[in-house]
Amino acid sequence: MQDAPAEEPAAVTDQPRAGPPVNERGEPPPTPVEEELIDGRRRPDIQRDLPDPVNQVNPGAIRSPPPEAFPADHIPIPDRWRLIQTLGIVNERWWDPYNQNTLKGDRPMCTPADTSERHQNTLGCRAFRFLGLTSDDWFFAASAVSDSVIEARSFPIPGGEQNTTRPGQSDVFGRNNSLAAVQTLIFGAALIKGSTAYKPPDFEWRVTFALQGNYVDVPERRVLDVRPTVGTNRFDYALGVQEAFLDYHLGNSSYRYDFYSFRVGIQPFNLDFRGFLFQDSQLGFRLFGNRDNNRFQFNFAWIWRLEKDTNSGLNNLFQTPRDDWVLHANVYRQDFPFVGLTSEASVTWTINREREEIEVDDNGFPVRPALIGNLRARDYDAFYLGYNADGRIGRMNLSASAYAVFGSDRNNIFTGEPARIQGYFAAVEPSYDFNWVRLRGAGLFASGDDEPFDNVQRGFDAIFENPIFAGADTSYWIRQTIPFAGGGRAVNLNGRNGILNSLRSSKEQGQSNFVNPGTLLLGVGADFDITPAVRLSVNANHLWFHRTGALEVLRQQQTIRRDIGWDLSAALIWRPTMIQNVVFRLSGAVLQPGTGFRDLFINETRDRRYYSVLLNTILTY
Numbered sequence: 001m002q003d004a005p006a007e008e009p010a011a012v013t014d015q016p017r018a019g020p021p022v023n024e025r026g027e028p029p030p031t032p033v034e035e036e037l038i039d040g041r042r043r044p045d046i047q048r049d050l051p052d053p054v055n056q057v058n059p060g061a062i063r064s065p066p067p068e069a070f071p072a073d074h075i076p077i078p079d080r081w082r083l084i085q086t087l088g089i090v091n092e093r094w095w096d097p098y099n100q101n102t103l104k105g106d107r108p109m110c111t112p113a114d115t116s117e118r119h120q121n122t123l124g125c126r127a128f129r130f131l132g133l134t135s136d137d138w139f140f141a142a143s144a145v146s147d148s149v150i151e152a153r154s155f156p157i158p159g160g161e162q163n164t165t166r167p168g169q170s171d172v173f174g175r176n177n178s179l180a181a182v183q184t185l186i187f188g189a190a191l192i193k194g195s196t197a198y199k200p201p202d203f204e205w206r207v208t209f210a211l212q213g214n215y216v217d218v219p220e221r222r223v224l225d226v227r228p229t230v231g232t233n234r235f236d237y238a239l240g241v242q243e244a245f246l247d248y249h250l251g252n253s254s255y256r257y258d259f260y261s262f263r264v265g266i267q268p269f270n271l272d273f274r275g276f277l278f279q280d281s282q283l284g285f286r287l288f289g290n291r292d293n294n295r296f297q298f299n300f301a302w303i304w305r306l307e308k309d310t311n312s313g314l315n316n317l318f319q320t321p322r323d324d325w326v327l328h329a330n331v332y333r334q335d336f337p338f339v340g341l342t343s344e345a346s347v348t349w350t351i352n353r354e355r356e357e358i359e360v361d362d363n364g365f366p367v368r369p370a371l372i373g374n375l376r377a378r379d380y381d382a383f384y385l386g387y388n389a390d391g392r393i394g395r396m397n398l399s400a401s402a403y404a405v406f407g408s409d410r411n412n413i414f415t416g417e418p419a420r421i422q423g424y425f426a427a428v429e430p431s432y433d434f435n436w437v438r439l440r441g442a443g444l445f446a447s448g449d450d451e452p453f454d455n456v457q458r459g460f461d462a463i464f465e466n467p468i469f470a471g472a473d474t475s476y477w478i479r480q481t482i483p484f485a486g487g488g489r490a491v492n493l494n495g496r497n498g499i500l501n502s503l504r505s506s507k508e509q510g511q512s513n514f515v516n517p518g519t520l521l522l523g524v525g526a527d528f529d530i531t532p533a534v535r536l537s538v539n540a541n542h543l544w545f546h547r548t549g550a551l552e553v554l555r556q557q558q559t560i561r562r563d564i565g566w567d568l569s570a571a572l573i574w575r576p577t578m579i580q581n582v583v584f585r586l587s588g589a590v591l592q593p594g595t596g597f598r599d600l601f602i603n604e605t606r607d608r609r610y611y612s613v614l615l616n617t618i619l620t621y
Contacts, residue, residue, distance in 0.1 A: 053255075092107075097581055097620070097621045098577075098579065098581065102140070103140065103141075103142045104141055104142065104143075105139045105140060105141030105190070105192065107139075108135075108136045108137060108138055108139055109138050109139065109140050110135070110136065110138065137193055137194055137195055137202075138191070138192070138193055139191075139192040139193075139196075140189070140190070140191055140192075141189070141190040141192065142188070142189050142190075142621075143186075143187070143188040143189070143208075143620070143621060144185070144186065144187050144188075144620070144621040145184075145185070145186040145618065145619070145620050145621075146183075146184075146185055146186075146617075146618070146619040146620075147182075147183075147184040147185075147186070147616070147617075147618050148182075148183050148184075148616065148617040148618075149180070149181065149182040149183075149184075149614065149615070149616050150179075150180075150181050150614075150615045151179070151180045151181070151182075151612065151613065151614045151615075152177070152178075152179050152611075152612075152613045153177075153178055153179075153180070153479075153480055153610075153611065153612040153613070154176040154177045154178070154610045154611050154612075155176055155178075155480050155481070155482055155483075155610055156173050156176060156482060156483065156485065156601040156610075157173060157174050157175065157176050157178070157218065157219065157220050157223055157483070158173055158174065158220070158223075158483060158485035158486075173485065173601065173602075174219060174220040175219035175220065176219070176610065177219060178216065178217060178218040178219065179216070179217045180214065180215070180216045180217075181214070181215045182212065182213070182214045182215075183212065183213050183214075184210060184211070184212040184312075185210070185211045185212075186208060186209070186210045186211075186242070187208070187209050187210075187211075188206065188207065188208035188209075188243065189206070189207055189208075190204055190205065190206040190207075191204070191205040191206075192204045192205075194249070198257065199252070199257040199259070200249050200257065200259045200261060201247065201249060202248075202249045203246065203247060203248045203249055204246070204247040205245075205246055206243050206244070206245055206247070207241070207243060207244045208241070208242045208243035208244075209239065209240070209241060209242070210239070210240045210241075210242050210314050211237070211238075211239050212237060212238050212239075212240075212312040212314060213235070213236070213237040214235070214236055214237070214311055214312060215233070215234070215235045216233065216234050216311075217232065217233040218232050218233070219232060220232065224363060225363045225364055226363060226364030226365050226490075227364060234311075236311045236312070236362075237312075238309040238311065238312040238314050238316075239314070240309060240312065240314025240315045240316065240317075241266055241315055241317055242266065242268075242281045242314065242315060243265075243266055243267060243268070243281060244265050244266045245263050245264060245265030245266060245267040246263065246264055246265055247261060247262075247263040248261060248262055248263075249261045250262065250289075253289075253291065254291075254293070256293050256294075258289070258290050258291050258292070258293065258294065259289050259290065260287070260288070260289030261287075261288060261289060262285065262286065262287045262288070263285070263286045263288070264284075264285045264286075265283070265284075266281060266282065266283050266284075266306070266315065267281065267282075267284060267286065268280070268281045269281070269282055269284060269286075269301060269303060269328075271301075271328055271330070271346060271348060271386075272344065272346070272386065272388040272401055273344070273388050273389075273390040273399060273401070274388075274390075274399060274401060274427070274429075274467055274468050274469050275465060275466040275467050275468055275469075276401050276403070276425070276427060276462060276465055276467055276469070277348065277384060277386065277403060277462050277463055277465065278303075278326065278328075278348070278462065278463040278464045278465070279464065279465070279466040280464045280466070281315065282303050282304070282305055282306055282315075283303070283304045283305075283306055283321060284301055284302055284303035284304060284326075285301070285302045286299060286300070286301045286302075287299070287300040287301075288300070294334070295333065295334045295335065296331065296332065296333055296334075297331070297332040298329075298330070298331045298332070299328070299329065299330050299331075300328070300329050301326070301327070301328040301329070302325070302326075302327055302328075303325065303326040303327075303328070304321050304322075304324075304325055305321060305322045305324040305325070305326070306319075306321050306322070307319040307320070307321065307322060307509065308508035308509055309362070310361040310362035310363055310506075310508075310509065311362060311363070313508050322354065323352070323353040323354050323357065324350070324351070324352045324353070324354060324511075325350070325351045326348065326349070326350050326351070326463060327348070327349040327351070328346065328347070328348045328349075329346065329347055329348075330344055330345065330346035330347075330386075331344070331345055331346075332344050338391075338393045340391045340392040340393065340394075341389055341390070341391035341392065341393060341398065342389065342390055342391050343387070343388070343389050344386075344387070344388040344389070344390075345386070345387055346384070346385075346386040346387075346388070347383070347384070347385055347386075348383070348384040348386070348463075349381070349382070349383050349384075350380075350381070350382045350384075350463050350512070351381055352378075352379055352380050352381070352382075352511060352512070353379050354368055354377060354378075354379065354511065355377045355378055355379040355410065355411070356377065357377060358377065359509060361506065361509055365489075365490040365505070366489075366490060366505070367490070367505040367506045367509040367510050368505070368509065368510060368511060369511070370413075370488065370490075370491055370503075370504060370505035370510055370511065370513070371488055371489040371490055371491060371505070372413055372484075372488035372489075372491045372503060372505075372513075372554065373412075373413030373414050373488075373515075373554070374411075374413055374414065374415075374416050376411055376413070376416060377411070378409060378410050378411035378413070378511070379409075379410040379411070380407065380408065380409040380410060380421070380511070380512070380514075381407045381408055382405050382406075382407040382421055382512065382514070383405065383406055383407050384403050384404070384405050385403065385404050385405075386401070386402065386403045386404075387401075387402050388400065388401045388402075389401075395432065395433070396430060396431075396432055397430065397431040397432065397433070397438075398428070398429075398430050398431075399428070399429045400426075400427065400428045400429075401425070401426065401427045401428075402425065402426045402427075403424070403425040403426075403460070404423075404424055404425075405421060405422070405423045405424075405425070405460060405461075405514070406420070406421055406422050406423075407420075407421040408420060408421060409421055409457055409514065412452075412455070412457065412515070413513070413515055414452040414453050414515065414553070415453055415455075417455065418455070419454075419455045419456060419457050420455060420456050420457065421457050421514045422456055422457065422458055423446075423447045423457070423458055423459055423460030423461070423514055424445070424446075424447045424460055425445065425446045425447070425460045426443075426444070426445045427442075427443065427444040427445070427469060428441075428442075428443050428444075429441065429442050429443075429469060429470070436528065436529040436530070437526060437527070437528055437529075438526065438527040439524075439525075439526050440524065440525040440526065440527070441523070441524055441525075442469060442470040442521065442522070442523040442524070442525065442539075442541065443521065443522055443523075444469070444470070444499065444519060444520065444521040445518075445519075445520055445546070446459075446460040446500050446501075446518050446519040446520075446546065447459060447460045447518050447546060447547075448460075448501075448516060448517040448518020448519075448545060448546035448547035448548075448549075448550070449514070449515045449516060449517075449518070449547060449549065449550050450547035450548070450549035450550075451549055452515050452549060452550045452553050453553075457514035457515050458514075458547075459502070459513070459514045459515055459516035459517070459518055459547075459550070460500070460514070460516075460518065461500060461502040461504070461512040461513055461514050461516060462498075462500060462502075462512070463512060464507060464508075465495075465497075465498045465499065465500060465507070466497050466498070467497075467498070467499050469499065470499070470521060470523045470525070470539060470541050471523075471525060471537070471539035471541065471567075471569050471571075471589075473497055473614075474537065474539065474569045474570070474571040474587040474589060474614075475539060475541060475567055475569050475589060476567045476568075476569060476589035476590065476591040476610065476611075476612050477494065477499065477541070477543060477564075477567045477591065478497060478498065478499050479496070479497065479589065479612055479614070480496065480591075480610075480612055481494065481495060481496045482494055482601075484503060484554075484600075485601075486555055488503065488554060490505055491503055491504070491505050492504060492505070492506075493600075495507035499519060499521070500516070500519050501516055501517050501518065501519045501545060502516045503515070503516045503517075503550070503554075515550050516550060517545040517546060517547055517548055517549075517550055517551050518545060518546025518547055519543065519544075519545070519546060520543065520544040520545070520546055520562075521541055521542070521543050521544075522541070522542050523539060523540055523541030523542065523567075524539075524540055525537065525538060525539035525540070526538055532575075532578045533574060533575050533576060533577075533578045534572070534573070534574055534575075535572075535573045536570070536571070536572055536573075537570065537571045537573070538569070538570045538571075539567075539568070539569045539570070540566065540567075540568050541566070541567040541568075542565070542566055542567070543564035543565065543567060543594075544562045544563055544564055544594075544596070545560075545562045545564060545596055546562075548560040548561070548562060548596065551600070555600070557599070559599070560596055560599045560600060561594075561595040561596040561599055562596050563594030563595045563596045563597070564593075564594050564596055564597050565591055565592050565593040565594035565596075565597050566591070566592040566594070567589065567590075567591055567592075568589065568590045568592070569587065569588065569589035569590070569612075570587065570588055570589075571585055571586070571587035571588075572585070572586045572587070573585050580618075580620060581619070581620045581621070582618075582619055582620075583616075583617070583618040583620075584616070584617055585614070585615075585616040585617075585618075586614070586615055586616075587612075587613070587614045587616075588611070588612065588613045588614070589611065589612040589613075590609050590610070590611050590612075591609060591610045591611075592608075592609050593608075593609065593610070
């Protein structure tokens with residue numbers, strides 16, 4: 001058997017043996033990490049399948065030891081809310097609304113987890129122990145606001161028909177300068193259960209009272225009171241309940257505290273972002289909540305409108321509520337259709353059944369029915385379909401609103417016959433920020449009715465508007481009320497803190513009117529944050545009537561042009577502490593009448609313009 005040949009030795013050459021690759025520095029490249037070699041590691045990517053949630057259950061767990069069980073160098077802390085007080089960084093003072101304060105809801109009223117006598121005898125524990133509110137999740141929040149207004153203004157004031165302040169006066173319009181001073185004190189208190197920093201409260205009781213005194217001085221009689229024997233100035237006061245509700249947390253729908261709750265009682269309602277349709281504090285029921293990590297929010301509301309005090313606008317609980325109801329449902333979607341933009345879709349039904357009622361305000365002027373047209377009371381149903389958006393698209397800020405209203409009116413104020421309601425509304429406010437400057441635009445359209453004697457009412461009217469738009473109450477047209485003299489008694493062309501030309505007797509006590517001239521507005525504005533404490537805002541708006549047919553019929557005037565005029569305004573806001581606790585505002589506005597305004601309001605002195613000067617001080621605790 002022949003042996004296998006021995007293995008021949010490798011040939012020896014002068015060529016270097018090939019080694020691992022190196023980079024330009026002569027260093028080997030990093031070795032890639034293989035996923036299969038390291039347990040639990042994976043390449044960076046989107047993790048589509050999330051791991052199962054980890055739920056910790058510790059039956060029979062031992063309580064944490066008391067503070068005295070720790071070494072002497074440890075400081076016992078009664079709870080997380082009183083950490084800085086225990087460390088001596090901040091000492092609580094009841095009159096300090098800025099730093100942590102138990103009366104402002106920054107800390108629970110009682111800390112039963114603490115065994116020391118010092119914390120068991122806190123004000124909250126002593127005051128609410130008899131109610132059983134001794135757990136560490138009860139909070140009390142008190143608030144107080146002083147709102148002071150001094151306002152000098154001018155507007156067309158009709159001369160008295162039976163008695164004037166100047167013998168021999170025969171003009172339709174009298175002197176137009178007036179002065180108003182208003183002081184409002186608002187006191188509120190809330191009792192809240194739950195740690196609201198991380199989830200909605202379990203439930204909340206809240207009550208808010210408003211006390212107002214107001215003084216008005218005008219140059220003509222029968223402006224402040226229907227009786228010509230009453231003078232030209234008035235002081236009045238009123239107490240109103242602006243909030244009194246229970247908010248109850250029904251439950252959570254996700255571990256991120258998506259929730260659903262209901263609220264019942266007198267509460268604030270705002271049916272869109274800018275207050276175009278309805279913004280008021282009224283009696284009602286509201287079911288609300290959110291879904292999908294707060295990306296979806298929803299509201300279902302039933303509102304029973306309360307009577308208002310005539311001169312203050314506060315809720316009057318000494319009168320029975322009106323036969324006027326509002327049903328509303330909406331849904332909000334964040335980041336739709338663009339990231340940074342929130343969209344709202346809504347449907348609203350206002351149900352008015354005040355045909356059999358006659359309501360006279362505190363000054364003796366009829367408000368229901370309005371003394372316009374056939375002077376007859378009426379019922380109506382109006383349905384509003386709306387879309388609102390607020391947020392930004394890239395660097396452009398955008399707020400937009402659109403409504404269509406349809407329904408039926410049982411008594412057209414011109415024909416006395418039933419009529420269909422069919423009106424439209426749209427408003428948009430784009431803005432752009434340049435460091436400390438914001439430039440704004442404004443556009444608004446509210447349809448008007450040019451054929452008042454047909455069976456279709458094409459004018460758009462809101463339920464209770466309070467718009468934050470085009471300068472808000474700094475604007476002359478939004479701030480002031482223009483009486484519609486000669487075409488209706490105790491009827492206004494527009495309403496105070498309103499932008500629509502709706503020909504209503506009163507925004508607070510009157511009914512919606514869908515036979516109106518409508519409103520067009522185009523404007524620009526700018527906000528200048530000069531310092532963190534000082535802001536200057538300027539606005540320039542031009543207004544028109546959309547249709548003038550209803551005005552011409554009511555005034556029995558052949559031609560009324562559409563141009564209302566220019567509304568120019570500016571406001572200086574000073575916050576000396578750079579927070580909202582102390583705010584001073586000085587604003588001024590001028591209306592330069594256009595041809596349509598002059599067609600309606602030409603007085604003996606041929607006023608070329610009207611003005612409004614406002615000084616407002618707000619102190620908040």
